[in-house]
Amino acid sequence: MRRRALLGRDEERRVLAALVDQAVAGSGGAVVVLGAPGIGKSALVAEAAAQAASSGIRVLTAVGVESEEHVACAGLHQLVHQLRDGIDALPGPQRAALRAAVGLVDEAVPDLYLVGLAALTLLSDAAAKAPLLVIVEDAHWMDQASLDVFGFVGRRIESDPLVMVAVARDTDDRLGCAGVPVLHLEPLTDEVSGELLDAVAPGLGQHVRQRLLAEAAGNPLALTELPAALRSVGGVYALTPAPLPLTERLERTFTARVSRLPVDTRAVLLLAALNGDGTMDECLAAAARMLARPVDVGALGPAVGAGLVEGRGMAFRHPLVRSALHHAASAAERQAAHAALAVALEGQPDRQAWHRAAATAGPDERAARDLDSTAGRALRRGGVAAALAALTRAAELTEDPSARADRLLRAAELALESGRVDVVAHLLARARSLDLSVRDRGRAAWVAVVRGEWARGEGVATAELAELAVEIAAGEPLLGLRMLWGAMLHCYYGEPGPAARQRVAAAADRMPVDADTPYLVALRAYCAPVERGQAVMESLTRQLDRSSEDTEGDQLLGGAAVTVGAPALASRLTARPMDALRAQGQLSILARALCVQAGAAARLGNVRAGQLAAEEAAELTRETGQPLLHAMVNAIRAQLAAVCGDPQAEVWAAKAEGAALPGGVRPVLAIVQTARGHAALCQGRYGDAFGHLHRVFDPADPAFHPWLRFYAVAELAESAVRSESAEAARAILAELAPLEVLTPVPALLCGLRLARALLSPPDLAEPLYRAALDAVPADWPFERARVHLALGEWLRRNRRPAESRAVLQAAREVFDALGASAWSERARQELRTAGASSPGQDPDAVDQLTPTELHVAQLAAQGLTNREIGERLYVSPRTVSTHLQRMFPKLGVTSRGELATVLRGPMTYAEDVV
Structure with a gap:
């Protein structure tokens, strides 16, 4: 029968066989097999499993179960149990994280990504003893937390003798969307369908044969079951005048068999279908309670005879049998079955809570409380999706309006965290239909703003949210800060106007928390970096001198430093939590920290460090589902590419712009235009450069940003001078000049002073260039080299070539060291024009490495083992070994001990800023 089911699957069989062969050879991979019910997914994977077993590969299986799709880490528990x-x-x-996730200890999971790393390490260690094939059956019914872990592992399988094959219906591509390669299983061809039908039902009349082929539509299960249904009492369902959808038709073929079974058998089967992968004893005990008489295992005999279950256990022949049993039972029968299971599952509170809820038709506070508790346990295991489902159902069972509002808003917050924007809107609408307290109105407003309503909201609404945040903070400071953060997002990402920003900043000043609280420092920086710039800079400096264990706080402070124009300070602050974030598996916050690191490095002109941070940030923003942040990373990639003269700059800029334009995400659009302006300026396209940069300064343009424009002042002035747009640039400088006395923002001060020198008459320029040099902080070498280049050009044009050469040489050396190739080439051209030879820079061997290889090399140069490096980068130790083997020939080394010398010492993201 297995051979018949695989007719016409030669190409798909070769794909899976090749994966199995990879594991035998010492490497691996992952794939998701997608297809309609009955299309032959399980039969295909069963053959791969048989091939693996015959090759000495250990086969592990986890199965998704519909009734347990809201039990956090239920699927992962199945896998881990086999490797305990x-x-x-x-x-x-x-x-500790893995034990907590699967419920072996009652502790909170620090982060689900740490669980993913634990699962990867567990599988990698097991594969080192014997190659592994992991099969995830019915992934469409797998709980989201388990799928997140399996997706995490699947993306990282590379150098281990490990293969993961997941099977899911084509209506659920969660693993495919998570980055695991997909193998689509299409219907059989007409020729193969006819061959299969003739094998299972020979001698059919021509008319019936053609009708069956048409209705089966190339589905192997249909080709097998519809003829059987035709011969059975329920055969009327096989050929109806008005054809049903194929899946429903197949369910009916099984339903017809169910209806002929004894009462005890139907009861046990229904309970088994509703109880997931529960035990035989649980189902028999529930059946006895449901029927009020003893029921033993003999009740399953008729089901085996009817071809609904296999062997002596409760393994259904096909997942559609579960659906058939569900639909064959009345609502009252299903409720009674759930109620019986709720009693039988004493001691298993999560499964019990869901069955009790399913047995309840109207409001039931006990069932709601149980689901609320289930949501809390799911969150402790990292199961946000499971907690969301539990709270949503709990709200439906809640009669008290206040308690219902609380559960709806908590569910909305979880939906927001998991990126379920459509669900957020639905839950918010339900909550807002109730008579909300002041506190709950504030919570609802915060969720709405963070959801994205800042992009189209009004400044008045933003200011009102800020005022409400202050009111609530009097009793709940953390909630008040969070709400005020939502108002700030509108100020930073949208354009509510100066009045709204001033009211948000004033609200921040009135918050009843310490002035140096990272949240509050970041709030002031993001909504009023000029007016509060002095206080923010002082607070950031104090924070730098203190030891900190607040990883998220350090990330916020780093972002605040970039916003107030201090990128070197941002780099130092954000470097502090990196190791802790990696160790704790807080990859969402790590992605944000790396984005700040990359942005700071781009503004510092530190190309290599910036590319390293940006590459990892891009991967993690995809991993953690942060599309807005991913667009920001692409914009920063465009900046870095512009600095080093890489033509990819426009590719990254276009990607970032495409993601940011629909929502009007101003910071991303501003960085994109700044990158384009830099690229055009270095290429000598001065008119284009001015056009790109001017958009960042035009309040009517979507790319306008009141703070990020500070980083583009000098480039705007230079492109204006060289494109006959000097008067327009002077007008912008006149507008910005009053801000200089209000704030110590380094980016603004440096930009204004160099811009004045560039726009000044030749006889007044030199002291202005010297003043611009004095304004550059000691920890901003790129900006100093930028001023040196401008000064050198001025000296050469004013017939002082000897003096210009020394200044230009200093600029070129810094640009070379930073990897700012586009600026290096400009300095070289000026040196040649000034009469000095300036050969091109030889490529560095390190530049041949990919960002991942470079990161591995740096950590190895620090003396970390492969296992320790794997823990840092969230890959397996064997993958680390593969990276090292690939990079040694590129660097011309033969051992780890030589890496430090080749890399000129171990480099971190925060290094080389001075």
């Missing part, structure tokens, strides 16, 4: 002997060998933090 290896848990104790995991590194401490990974071991």
Whole structure:
């Protein structure tokens, strides 16, 4: 039968066989097999499993179950249970996270990504003993937390003898969307369908045969089951005048068999269908309670005879049998079955809570409280989606309006966290239909603003949210800060106007928390970096001198430093939490920190460090589902490419712009235009450069940003001078000049002073250039080299070539060291014009490495082992080894001990800023 089911699947069989062969050879991979119910997914994977077993590969299986899709980490638990002997060998933090996730200890999971790393390490360690094939069956019914972990592992399988094959219906491509390669299983061809039908039902009349082929539509299960249904009492369902959808038709073929079974058998089967992968004893006990008489295992005999279950256990022949049993039962029968299971599952509170809720038709506070508790446990295990489902159902069972509003808003907050924007809107609408307290109105407003309503909201609404935040903060400071953060997002990402920004800044001043609280410092920086710039800079400096264990706070402070124009300070602050974020598996915050690092490095002209941070940030923003942040990273990639003269600059800029334009995300659009302006300026396209940069300064343009424009002042002035647009630039400088006395923002001060020198008459320029040099902080070498280049050009044009050469040489050396190739080439051209030879820079061997290889090399140069590097980068130790083997020939080294010398010492993201 298995051979018949695989007719016409030669290409798909080759794909899976090749994966199995990879594992035998020492490497691996992952794939998701997608297709309609009955299309032959399980049969295809079963053959791959048989091939693997015959090749000495250990096969592990986890199965998604519909009734447990809201039980956090239920699927992961199945897999981990089969490898439980290896848990104790995991590194401490990974071991603790994995044990908490699967419920072996009652502790909170620090972060689901740390669980993912633990699962990867567990599988990698097991694969080192014997190659592994992991099969995830019915992934469309797998809980989201487990799928997140399996997706995390699947994306990272590379150098381990490990293969993961997931099977899902074509209506659920969560793993494919998570980055795991997909193998689509299409219907059989007409020729193969006819061959299969003739094999299972020979001798059919021509008319019936053609009708069956048409209705089966190339589905192997239909080709097998419809003829059987035709011969059975329920055969009327096989050929109806008005054809049903194929899946429903197939369910009916199984339903017809169910209806002929004894009462005890139907009861046990229904309970088994509703109880997921529960035990035989649980189902028999629930059946006895449901029928009020003893029921033993013999009740399953008729189901085996009817071809609905296989063997002596409760393994259904096909997942559609579960659906058939569900639809064959009345609503009252299903409720009674759930109620019986709720009693039988005493001691399993999560499964019990869902069955109790399913047995309830109207409001039931006990069932709602149980689901509320389930949501809390799911969150402790990292199961945000499971917690969201539990709270949503709990709200439906809640009669008290205040308690219902609380559960709806908590669910909306979880939906926001998991990126379910459509669900957020629905839950908010339900909550707002109730009579909300002041506190809950504030919570609803915060969710709405963070959801994205800042992009089209009004300044008045933003200011009102800020005022409400202050009111609530009197009793709940953290909630008040969070709400005020939502108002700030409108100020930073949207354009509510100066009046709204001033009211938000004033609200921040009135918050009843310490002035140096990172949240509050960042709030002031993002909504009023000029007016509050002095206080923010002082607070940031104090924070730099203090030890900190607040990883998220340090990331916020780093972002605040970039916003007040201090990128070197931002780089130092954001570097502090990196190791802790990696160790704790807080990849969402790590992605934000890396984005700040990359942005700071781009503004500092530190290309290599910026590319390294941006590459990892791009991967993690995809991993953690942060599309807005991913657009920001692409904009920063465009900046870095512009600095080093890479033509990819426009590619990255276009990607970022495409993602940011629909929502009017101003910071991304401003960075995109700044990158384009830099690229055009270095290419000598001065009119284009001015056009790009001017948009960042035009309040009517979507790319306008009141703070990020500070980083483009000097480039605007230079492009204006060289494109006969000097008067327009002077007007912008006149507008910005009053801000200089209000704030110590380094980016603004440096930009204004160099711009004045560039726009001044020749006889007044030199002291202005010297003043611009004096304004550059010591930790901003790129900006100093930028002024040196401008001064050198002025000296050469004013017939002082000897003096210009020294200044231009200093600029070129800094640009070379930073990897700012586009600016290096400009300095070289000026040197040649000034009469000095300036050969091109030889490429550095390190530049041949990919960003990932460079990161691995840096960590290895610091003396970390492969296992320790894997923990830092969230890959397996064997993958680290592969990266090292690839990079040694590129660097011309033969051992790890030589890496430090080749890399000129271990470099971190925060290094080389001075």
